Amino acid sequence: MAEENFRPLSEETSSFCLATEARSGPQVVQPFPRSPKLVRRTGAISPKPSELPVLLEDLKKEKKRTESHLESIKKRQANLNTSSEAMKQQVQECYEELHMALQEDEQAVLDTIEQDRRETSSKLNRIIQDWNQHLGVLQKHISAMQSAQQSSAESMKQSFPEDFTLTSCRKKMDPAEEEIKMNEERIQKLKKVLRNISKDLKAQLQRKSLLLGFKSGQHYWEVDVHCCPSWAVGVAYGSLQRRGRDKAAKLGRNRCSWSLEFQDGHLKAWHNDRHVALPVTAARAAPNRVGVFVKYHKGRVVFYDAETMRTLQEFSAVQTAVFDRAYHQFTEPLYPAFRFFSPKDKHTGHHHMEICDLSL
Numbered sequence: 335m336a337e338e339n340f341r342p343l344s345e346e347t348s349s350f351c352l353a354t355e356a357r358s359g360p361q362v363v364q365p366f367p368r369s370p371k372l373v374r375r376t377g378a379i380s381p382k383p384s385e386l387p388v389l390l391e392d393l394k395k396e397k398k399r400t401e402s403h404l405e406s407i408k409k410r411q412a413n414l415n416t417s418s419e420a421m422k423q424q425v426q427e428c429y430e431e432l433h434m435a436l437q438e439d440e441q442a443v444l445d446t447i448e449q450d451r452r453e454t455s456s457k458l459n460r461i462i463q464d465w466n467q468h469l470g471v472l473q474k475h476i477s478a479m480q481s482a483q484q485s486s487a488e489s490m491k492q493s494f495p496e497d498f499t500l501t502s503c504r505k506k507m508d509p510a511e512e513e514i515k516m517n518e519e520r521i522q523k524l525k526k527v528l529r530n531i532s533k534d535l536k537a538q539l540q541r542k543s544l545l546l547g548f549k550s551g552q553h554y555w556e557v558d559v560h561c562c563p564s565w566a567v568g569v570a571y572g573s574l575q576r577r578g579r580d581k582a583a584k585l586g587r588n589r590c591s592w593s594l595e596f597q598d599g600h601l602k603a604w605h606n607d608r609h610v611a612l613p614v615t616a617a618r619a620a621p622n623r624v625g626v627f628v629k630y631h632k633g634r635v636v637f638y639d640a641e642t643m644r645t646l647q648e649f650s651a652v653q654t655a656v657f658d659r660a661y662h663q664f665t666e667p668l669y670p671a672f673r674f675f676s677p678k679d680k681h682t683g684h685h686h687m688e689i690c691d692l693s694l
Contacts, residue, residue: 443524450516457514468505475503537643544627545692551630555670556640556690559596560622565687566673567624568593568604569635571666581607585673590666592649594637596620597675603637603647612646621646623690626670633663640690 381389544554559565570591575583586593586604593604601612601620614620624646625638634650672687 447516447521454514454516461508461511461514465505472503533642537641540643541625541640544625552628553630554625554627554692556623556625556692557672558623558688558690562674562685562687563677564597564675566593566595566597566604566671566675567626567637567687568671568673569626569628569668570671572669573666574671585671591671592635593671593673594624594646595673601646603649605649610647618644628668630664630668 557567559567566585568585568591570585574585574588574590577583581587582590585591586595586609587607589606591605595602595604595609599614599620601614602609603612621639621641623640625640625643627636627638628634632650634648636648636650637646638644639646670689674685674687677685
């Protein structure tokens with residue numbers, strides 16, 4: 335939904351809109367009709383003897399229809415176990431595929447590490463063998479030297495090995511030896527990738543629960559805000575004012591609305607003209623996609639970073655350190671709400687937010 339679709343209704347420097355109803359308030363319940371017993375008491379008429387055969391036939395037909403319907407319901411009940419077991423089996427197969435993929439990847443990584451260990455060990459064995467040979471030569475020369483000290487000059491000449499040189503007693507250290515080691519840097523990168531995959535998987539599993547686990551009175555939607563430098567996303571009663579510059583017409587500045595707002599580099603959650611400042615850092619940047627969860631009957635609104643499923647702020651009746659607890663029980667229908675702030679640079683083009691398609 336582009337900014338040009340929502341023109342300011344006054345001199346207010348922002349535009350504001352309400353979208354499709356999220357959840358209606360208490361429904362009007364029609365009174366129950368009078369009981370059959372009461373009807374019989376007040377208006378029932380005894381049938382005539384000539385009408386009895388026809389009434390009896392109608393009663394038999396109704397009995398047969400009732401028995402058939404009961405049999406159908408019983409069959410459905412009997413099939414519940416079979417259906418549920420089939421569903422469980424299908425879900426288990428899906429998770430087994432995930433487990434198998436993870437196990438195969440894990441084994442492949444472990445095999446790679448083991449292969450790296452073998453190759454590194456083989457190289458180090460060759461280095462050890464070379465130094466052992468050098469150690470043997472040194473031991474040979476030491477023995478010859480010790481024998482020469484205990485013999486005459488003539489025998490000393492004979493006891494020295496012919497290949498003895500000062501150079502043969504010294505072996506240079508090869509700098510390449512220090513480079514023979516396992517690729518720990520690659521393992522560290524792998525661990526980082528796996529941690530990110532784990533975080534993403536947990537986020538997706540949580541998102542899956544929100545998308546598939548809905549019951550009456552629960553709703554979840556996502557809004558892409560990355561093309562809007564300043565924005566507010568939230569929920570509001572339909573009675574919220576649409577015109578004017580006072581707080582009654584601003585999202586989050588009254589008791590009729592709840593919002594997550596990003597403006598001038600600051601991320602804040604607003605309700606009843608009070609706010610909670612949310613940190614925006616390099617590690618925790620402002621979200622590009624906002625998830626909004628509403629549990630109407632519990633008076634609960636939760637804002638998520640929809641890419642990581644990190645909870646940004648929750649408004650509820652049991653978590654009101656900053657906001658008034660009494661106003662977290664919804665009393666009117668709720669609607670998704672959006673606010674567009676006028677950009678400081680009038681030549682930056684059209685900014686927009688988009689409600690995301692969450693179909694699976």
